[in-house]
Amino acid sequence: MQAVVLAAGKGTRLQPLTDDKPKVLVKVNGTPLIEDVFDNLIDAGATDLIVVVGYKAEQIIDQYGDAYRDVPITYAHQREQLGLAHAIL
Helix, strand or coil: CEEEEEECCCCHHHCCCCCCCCHHHCEECCEEHHHHHHHHHHHCCCCEEEEEECCCHHHHHHHHCCEECCEEEEEEECCCCCCHHHHHC
16 A cells, blocks of 8 residues: 655744754654654555655655665655645645
8 A cells, every 4th residue: 555645844833843854854752753654654554655745855865765664665746835735646
C-alpha cells in the first residue's frame, strides 16, 4: 500500500521553530514529527512512502534519503504551496 505524507508547508504557526527547518522536522519528545507519521503508516501496512516536500525540502531528503525502516521513500516536489488539494495533485 502506498501512503502519501504531506510535508511541503512552511509551518508559519510554529515559528520561530520553523525559521530554519520544515515543520515535519520539529521534534516532540526528541523525535521529529514526520517519524511518528512514518511509523504509524508503516505499522498500518504502508509499503511505499510518497513524501510531498516543498519548504526546505533538502533537509527532509538529506535526513531520510531513499528509505525509512527499509520502506522506500519517493519525494514529490510541490514548488508552490497552494493548499492540500494542490499537494495531492
